[in-house]
Amino acid sequence: MSQLKNELISKLNDKTAKLGVVGLGYVGLPLAVEKAKVGYNVIGFDVQDKKVKMVNEGHNYIGDIVDSDLSALVKKGKLKATTDFSFVKDVDAVTISVPTPLDLYKQPDLSYVVNSTKSVAKYLHKGMLVVLESTTYPGTTEEVLKPILEESGLKCGDDFFLAFSPERVDPGNKKYKTKNTPKVVGGCTPECTEVAAALYRSVLKSDVFTVSSPAVAEMEKILENTFRNINIALINEMAILCNRMKIDIWEVIEAAKTKPYGFMPFYPGPGLGGHCIPLDPFYLSWKAKEYDFHTKLIETSGDINDSMPSFVVDNAMKLLNKYQKKAMNGAKVLLLGVAYKNDIDDMRESPALKVIEHLEANGADIIINDPYIPSFKHKDKEYRSVDWKEVIDDVDIVIITTNHSCYDYEKIAGRAKLIYDTRNATKDVKNNREKIHKL
Helix, strand or coil: CHHHHHHHHHHHHCCCCEEEEECCCCCHHHHHHHHHHCCCEEEEECCCHHHHHHHHCCCCCCCCCCHHHHHHHHHHCCEEEECCHHHHHHCCEEEECCCCCECCCCCECCHHHHHHHHHHHHHCCCCCEEEECCCCCCCHHHHHHHHHHHCCCCCECCCEEEEECCCCCCCCCCCCCHHHCCEEEEECCHHHHHHHHHHHHCCCCCCEEEECCHHHHHHHHHHHHHHHHHHHHHHHHHHHHHHHHCCCHHHHHHHHCCCCCCCCCCCCCCCCCCCCCCCHHHHHHHHHHHHCCCCHHHHHHHHHHHHHHHHHHHHHHHHHHHHHCCCCCCCEEEEECCCCCCCCCCCCCCHHHHHHHHHHHCCCEEEEECCCCCEEEECCEEEEECCHHHHHHHCCEEEECCCCCCCCHHHHHHHCCCEEECCCCCCCCCCCHHHEEEC
16 A cells, blocks of 8 residues: 555656546535646536536636636646546546535435445546545545445555545635635545645645544534534524614624634624535534434524524514514515625525525515626526615615625615614614614
């Protein structure tokens, strides 16, 4: 194995290794681009023909990638995409970055990971490195991937290398991107860890922190997002209480932030969005049951965060009744923002979708605007973004669900009859404050 290890590390060091990336989404495509930018020949795989075609034409569909970078890499022949899994036979290392959703019962759905691993196993060859980046429960790499890959007849640790390295992608983050975000790597054997770490060190301008096993790396990722989930639930619960006590939670947070130690600010909102924070803690909750352990705090925090869209709509109903003397049934509601966070086009698990569901259940006439999402489909219904300037004078209430920085909140406050701000987006608005009511 030491010879195979040394041969692969040598290829990684001189960039002659051929690399593959399975899954060309928010994690996979930026990773593929960064690998190609340092000199590797990279092949990306995706089941969606549209994505593959766009990559091969040099067209970007991920906000954190510079269009010209992708186009240049494709023209140079450093990056190409395919829907044919047989590409695996020609690569020295492959990373798997596919979705890991929850099912209707909030149990892990590993079908994308399992199917991808089975396809890789068909073309697995000696000296090859496989790295899972998809977030999942501790034990997945060794309990699920390893047996599937060994069905090829090759043995992990003797014939091929296997590791887990959790993705750390924060869409829209201006400071930390794939290139400069520290990486955690845990392999099935010390040699597996060494090879995987060598791959990431050859690509990234950040620290690569190695741990003793894939399970440690998997748990580390769950801890990151569970930490955020629980703290957001805490601040959401505080916001609900402050609402009843007629205390401004946003002012409370600003005051607490003045403490130079022992406090980290988290902010309330209409619920949790994105692929990681709303989902990942439930992977741990599911796995914990195997050890006869009930993760009470995790599940309680999930319940609190899941309740926020309903809380937002209930409050909007009260505001309409008090200030407009109208019921929600038949009211015209302008929803500003569908993306799960500001200044991006990512609406995965966006709380705005739940807000829409609750509004429609209460008979509201909903108008939607999001400058980053011109149209979308949710539960078999088509929605289109309209220009808020053309409709705002006629709506009964504006609900701000995403605090995009491109919105002119001063003008919005000047023209709206009533505003319910769930993101503190209007904090700097100087005029018409009497119209604005915050979460």
